[in-house]
Amino acid sequence: MNAISVKAGYEPANKESNNGRVSGGASVTFNAGDFKLRASMTDATVVNASSLNGLALAIEKPDSFILGYKVSEKESKPQKVPLISYSFDFSFQFMNSIKVMEKPLNLKYTHNKPLHNIGDSKTILDGTLVFNSANNVSANHELGSGDCKLKYSYVHGGLTTLEPSYDTKNKSWDLAVSRKVYGDHVCKATYQMKSNVLGLEWSSTSKLDGSFKVSASLSLADKTLPKLAAESSLNFDI
Template identity: 55%
Template sequence: MKASLKTRYDTDKRAAAATVAVKAGDLKLRASMTDATVVKGPSLNGLALAVEKPGFFIIDYNVPKKFMNTVRVAEKPLNLTYIHSRGDNRTILDGTLVFDSANKVSANHVLGSGNGKLKYSYVHQGVTTFEPSYDLNKNSWDFAVARRVYGDDVFRASYQTSSKALGLEWSRNSKLNGSFKISAAVNLGEELIKMPKLSAETTWDFEM
């Protein structure tokens, strides 16, 4: 049995989440909840259950939203994900075409709407990732670049041309030293640039 505890601190709020996963043969059973589940007494808010066969499919049951179904088809070089939420009456299609270890193209589309994204990802020498993306609904480009340093640390910068939002992120995923993510975001399009919005997120993994 594996469990993880995630805490997040924003400049305007705090949040926490917990996940427990159990293997049952080829299947993985998972239950997760957020602080909304226990604050002000036990409730169903933030509670989710899932059954997963890694690399093949996931079936999610989101209790407050009634139901959400996710199916993944993992047949390289094409990976497809189908998500249907009855509570929100929304269906999402995700697809990723992997050309090689350094190049892949992905697309996301919400059926029945003009919302969609196309993204190209290129990994240079295994340490630097370039990700330009195009938002069909906003008719705009977004850009991101990430670089891995010292093995476990990743520095990432992103820019959204539609909102002129600049984001910076430092993350670490280490079995020895733990996982964390520190983010800062600022809107360069405002006449008076405000203080960056800061957030910090830490995850602890346990084997039980």
């Protein structure tokens, strides 16, 4: 089924920014047999006259591969006559699933290649071993970075999810706890040990009414005012 998704968000002014920030975006998805064609843009594409900044194109075969192409505006030194230059990033992702001791192991290989600077290419490997519907272990590794993120996910009673994770490079733990309430609503709390940041989030996803998310993050180290953000999206079938 073809669909249009529209998203808008707002982050109020805080100590770091005197002005509130409005964000938005839209995407269009077309089904072409076994494939999906998707085009998306952010508010940067249409604010201050139309541009290519934030434009992304992708072709996807579900559970198999995704090929993507993204345009973003490059930072340049101040000049008398502003010159707009863009960077073009190409990415491809392959997905597969194998059996390990009769348990499904979902694998994902992602390669991001900036066409303007080949040296900035990144290759990321993801793997998730599913023991049962309530327990799984996942790992994320960027080749050449020496970093590996490990996460364990446990779902209790189908409502509460506990997700501790460990970053081997930074040697730090993160923790996320979420619970489903009122049907399709989710309340989530996170804590990042390295940055000492506590996060709270309330979200809802509905095919009929769209989705929304209200979030707040508080740095426990410097005790500044919490950062607040709200966003909402609507989906339209075409």
